[in-house]
Amino acid sequence: MFFKGGRAAKWSKNLFRQEADTGVFPIQTWGDFEQQFRLHFFPANAEADRINTLEGTSYHQGNRMVDDYLDSFQALVSDAGYMDPQTLVVKFRRGLRLGIQNQIATMPYGRPADTNPDAWYRAARRIDQACLANEAFQSMSCSTPSASLKTVFARPLPLSVARLPLTPPSSYSEASTDHSIYGSPHGCGRR
Numbered sequence: 001m002f003f004k005g006g007r008a009a010k011w012s013k014n015l016f017r018q019e020a021d022t023g024v025f026p027i028q029t030w031g032d033f034e035q036q037f038r039l040h041f042f043p044a045n046a047e048a049d050r051i052n053t054l055e056g057t058s059y060h061q062g063n064r065m066v067d068d069y070l071d072s073f074q075a076l077v078s079d080a081g082y083m084d085p086q087t088l089v090v091k092f093r094r095g096l097r098l099g100i101q102n103q104i105a106t107m108p109y110g111r112p113a114d115t116n117p118d119a120w121y122r123a124a125r126r127i128d129q130a131c132l133a134n135e136a137f138q139s140m141s142c143s144t145p146s147a148s149l150k151t152v153f154a155r156p157l158p159l160s161v162a163r164l165p166l167t168p169p170s171s172y173s174e175a176s177t178d179h180s181i182y183g184s185p186h187g188c189g190r191r
Helices: 006-020 030-041 046-055 066-080 086-095 098-105 117-141 146-152 171-177
Strands: none
Touching: 066 117, 086 098, 086 117, 098 117, 098 171, 117 171
């Protein structure tokens, strides 16, 4: 199941090739395996790699949820050895989606201190959850009519309604301000 794809598959095939050539499998003990595994699959300087990642933009939140971003961010800063609270806030804030970062930074009350990463993490989670709830609410508010309503309006009008005279309103302003029948002029049926 393991070592069947990518670099691991190439490594294991090479080991078996060495065994076929010499008649002895090159790894004899668990310690040998650990040493070879680390040599082939661990970066030469993992801490430096993590620090370089934090200096770039590849760790940024992007389209991920805050919880997913936070999990990978915390693992990354731990591996890089970052412990200074202010540095953690700067890196976390820099990686947040701009809208969330702006909302936290401009909070009129209860804005987290720039030296309190846990408060920034909590604020980002709260805002992300509020945004998701708002998006769900908006998608329900602005959804298209259900199939049953489309069916009702697709039917031909009864003869008694079809013969009603179509007379325009007495003035345009009267028609344009009557929202009780036609809904709000602002879209999505919101008033």
